[in-house]
Amino acid sequence: MKITDVRLRKVNNQDTRMKALVSITFEDAFVIHDLRVIEGNNGLFVAMPSKRTPDGEFRDIAHPIHSDMRQHVQEEVMRVYDETEDPEPQEPEEQQTSSDDAASETAETIEDPSQDAAAQDEVHHRDAPKQGDLEIGDDR
Numbered sequence: 001m002k003i004t005d006v007r008l009r010k011v012n013n014q015d016t017r018m019k020a021l022v023s024i025t026f027e028d029a030f031v032i033h034d035l036r037v038i039e040g041n042n043g044l045f046v047a048m049p050s051k052r053t054p055d056g057e058f059r060d061i062a063h064p065i066h067s068d069m070r071q072h073v074q075e076e077v078m079r080v081y082d083e084t085e086d087p088e089p090q091e092p093e094e095q096q097t098s099s100d101d102a103a104s105e106t107a108e109t110i111e112d113p114s115q116d117a118a119a120q121d122e123v124h125h126r127d128a129p130k131q132g133d134l135e136i137g138d139d140r
Contacts, residue, residue: 001026001027001069002026002027003024003025003026003072003073003076004025004026004027004028005023005024005025005028005031006022006023006024006025006076006077006079006080007022007023007024007025008020008021008022008037008077008080008081008084009021009022010081010084010085010086010087011087012086012087012088012089014089017038017039017040018036018037018038018039019036019037019038019039019044019081020036020037020081020084021034021035021036022034022035022036022037022046022077022080023035024073024076024077032049032062033049034049034061035047035048035049035073035077037077037078037081044078044081045074046073046074046077046078048060048061048062048063048064049061049062
């Protein structure tokens with residue numbers, strides 16, 4: 001499956017491990033939003049979009065099934081990350097927003113990008129579905 005577009009917005013808050021928000025498009029037909037570039041203890045890695053379950057754990061909303069696809073996504077996102085200029089720093093009082101707070105808190109839990117699936121489960125999506133939202137697999 002070919003990645004045809006990567007849109008990346010770097011975060012200009014030095015106090016968070018989340019370094020960028022990403023959307024990727026496959027074959028000009030399917031897009032996945034809210035991937036994140038996270039600074040782990042062993043370097044940068046790509047975290048898949050996830051949500052908090054009722055029992056407090058985090059589960060990926062979308063993720064590659066095979067390790068070669070995960071590596072392909074990682075390489076493409078990091079290529080675009082390296083090519084993207086860093087944002088201009090903001091004034092300290094404007095630097096952190098409430099949406100960055102949630103992402104920062106969960107990004108702090110990532111220790112090692114080699115944890116792959118376990119690390120992905122710990123990083124959550126800041127805009128969890130609201131009550132009444134339908135999800136794939138719902139029998140409503």
